[in-house]
Amino acid sequence: MKRLFALCFALLLSTAAHARGYAIQHLEPGNWWVGMRHDRVELLVHGPGIAALAPRVAWDGVTVADVARVENPNYLFVTLAIAPTAKPGRLHIDFMDGERIAVRHPWRLDTREAGSAQRRGFDARDAIYLVTPDRFANADTGNDSAAGMFEHADRADPNGRHGGDIAGMRRHLDYIAGLGFTQLWPMPLLENNQPAYSYHGYAITDLYRTDPRLGSNEDVRALSREARRRGIGLVMDVVLNHIGSQHWWLRDPPTRDWINRADAFVETNHRRTTVQDPHAAPADRALFTDGWFVRSMPDLNQRNPHLARYLIQNTLWWIEYAGLSGIREDTFGYADADFLSAWAQAVLEEYPDFAMVGEEWSANPAIVAHWQHGKANPDGHVPHMPGMLDFPLQIALRSALVQPEGWDSGFIGLYETLANDFVYPDPGRLVVFAENHDSSRVLAQLDGDLALWKLAIAYIATTRGTPQFYYGSEVLLRGPKERNDGLLRADMPGGWRGDAADAFSGRGLTPQQRNAQAFVRALFNWRKRTPVLHDGALQHYAPVDGVYVYFRYDATAGKRGKTVMIALNKNAQPTALALGRFGDFIGTDSRARDALDGQPVVLGTSLLLPAKSATLLEIAPADGAQGE
Template identity: 45%
Template structure:
């Protein structure tokens, strides 16, 4: 808890810290009118010292550089200035084994939610007095009222479905005049948006989710922020924002030319246009080369990990930030939490570019990353193409086969995030032209291949945006999450037969993933597609899975002779979906347009 004298409006970030951290330094940012004129001192506190104060070209900011030695105990630091101002600063004890926390891994299924569109658990915060945008549930780009309480209320459903991790698009304050529901125009990096709940409620979500066997993955934005943030009118330093805090379309907009980062022939001008350019005028681009800002962003991530007991981070628009900063940011977090996991969004279907960012990659330019995971956009695109194309030597399943064959480029392909769709693209059911059989094949493949599975909310009940590519329609309201809806995915009421079928298929797959050693640790062996069938095995010491994806419109009596290297002496398997015993000594019958998963114990 903070207390102030005189400068009651002084902003302190981060608002508290912890003893026993691996990094024993802390930088506290103070923001108030003329604060740099004050001369600060720290009252005597064992193991803690104020080493220096950094001032900038803006007299409204001061940065207190603190050292917290291992002997320091939890308690309250008291800072005072010679002119009489003072404030108290809390040092907390860390959760037991906080540094040893395990991040999400290949045994997990991450369920991606746009909280504004998932469930309205507290209608009293739909519109909050003093905030720039009110609720407008009939507008596709408006705020619909979903919130953190709605996610908490849904935890029993998510546990039954088989979800083990939740990724919420940023719930942080987005106090923007319009189109603020998505969360990526942050106006306060340390505060949950009041229309979503509160910091305390977000922490309650984390606690209650863990009681349901579910971890929390926070979506962090390092590249940009919202134009209504106080930094736009009172920058901590003159170089805090790229292009001097000004946006001119065509001049200061990002080129999106991500290949310039790896291109050995790229000009410095092109590199800067990519990394320094803004997305839009409402999302100013941060200059992570500014050391005070870099440290601010590192501390912000660590603060949320400790405060909300996170099990992972997803980083938005990863490669757009300064790459030297990204190396420092990931290293700082992974040094503090060696078993943690972070996935970066690098939206490219070229694995040569995506793999550049994964930890362990030996890059020609000497760049060293500590980022454990990247998103596998190559596989996502290939899977949709494979299911929509006719089979030939260079179309259909061969696209998936070739995409996965590029795994030699990655230091750790088992730690890639695989997905069929997300909040920025049409839903998988839409991309597959509302074909239930194809959608079931797509999800079976993604939930049984190598990597960490991510599923977009509502996929289990075939949410659809056919006829519109507008993000507001892609991020459709979850059935049952809002009053007046004709169907309810939580209870099953009003769902079609196809929706029930898909929901049961997903429930079976997700709950199997939770206890399958072949999924969690198994080696992937896949076979060249033939006759419209793509097949592969997941092999661990305890269990082997055989997966057959049959695009044919007729049943196939399929010979298993080519699978001897993975079947060995086994003669029986159990079908995941039918629970029947299957003889695997000769052939199996594959239903038309179907996914077959056989379990060999």
């Protein structure tokens, strides 16, 4: 009876509030956790005329520490202080009109999972499987289109929504684990209620809501938990630089400076060098960071302190809520540099062993290195980002495979790019890749040459850093040679009922597809059980006549301990590799076996490398143990 009375009373208050024009349309975040280092949570409260009200909380251990009002009377920023002694539970926040409760809104304090702060992020022991969720698998056809969403499913349109969802990823976690991958990175899962091109996820319209055409927030958490049981961590794709043009902030922004250049669309110049360039014109630097990425993606002003706190808290919320093991941060250098430093620092203060990798799409290692934790920058910027995506190495690898071999072309470009590792504070924390959702697939660039494709995949699996692989390439999804996003992000065969072929079961695959899939499975499972590929040192030899050789070895055991030799032969014919040059690692007493099939390999004065191949050998002295 008391509960019924309380519900009736709350309803009466809500009705009265609406009569006076008071109503809360958004209150974010809607919960927090006891025991967080970040224990002062600033709530963004949005509703008509809400600034006229005063917030009040009656809950042991929770107090209103600060209330900030801005130029828009439809906003309040309410800071709650949460004591370590606070009890988890459902509470409410009253918004007072004098002595009268004008609006009562529910809120919640939760209990953290055991060991949450000590979670291990991904590192070089891992391998990442990148997925475009809308194109991977459709396990729930009931959410292909959703009420209130502008864009409905149209699988016939390469740039439309195809219906892939979180349920599809959950269904195929065993497949991903079986390939040897230990991390799953889906492109953004949050609401993208845009009229077109909404499938890719980078024009977010609600930072606390999963897109209903993919699933729910609870589905994200279930995906994370089920993945973890299979030894797979979940990496979230975070966007700090911009939002979608249909975000409700555009209709009622908290402040005039919430969105950069809000009065008229001005596109960024994409000149990422201006951040570090000592000669850059200030106007060019400002246009890079403050211009809109595209017309449908308004640029956020992270210099606004309330927005900065909102974005930091949103990241912490998702890590804690979804049990994430890592973050990939989109368009990293486009955001305000000081904010990026503060954001990464706040995440690592809460989760010291967490993993984050930023996207700085540049062929210049110095530009990428600027953002990595530990870099001493001439401009005084102090970065806290643990890792970065290794675009310089990706660009060099793809160029090396199509260029003719010469004094300054071909493999030498890849060799010299890796030689630039001295500019990085920690090159082992970089994420290496041959292709992703923004590049044409390697197979297309190589005109379908499967042998060279295998060489490229072998390289990312054996060089330093954490490898990232793009879904579907294991069954030779190709797409066009020139970048076309809708086509390169093709549907995974077997992800839709009625597909002629099924990558997950193997049904209907061609012999070439089966061969490629088996190669990826053998390669990454071998990498998974070979520690020297995770944290071993790397020594490479200058490429000669189309052959590039490097070794991964245990620096603590010396160069004649357990070692992996990688010999990349780009030539169209078998090539005899003289071994005398590699005496640091290969002696007369050394034994070798093929890393993938375990067959013994004779090491004489030379080694015959098959045409267009990656030869992967485990090497040990005659009296030493072979690889794991």
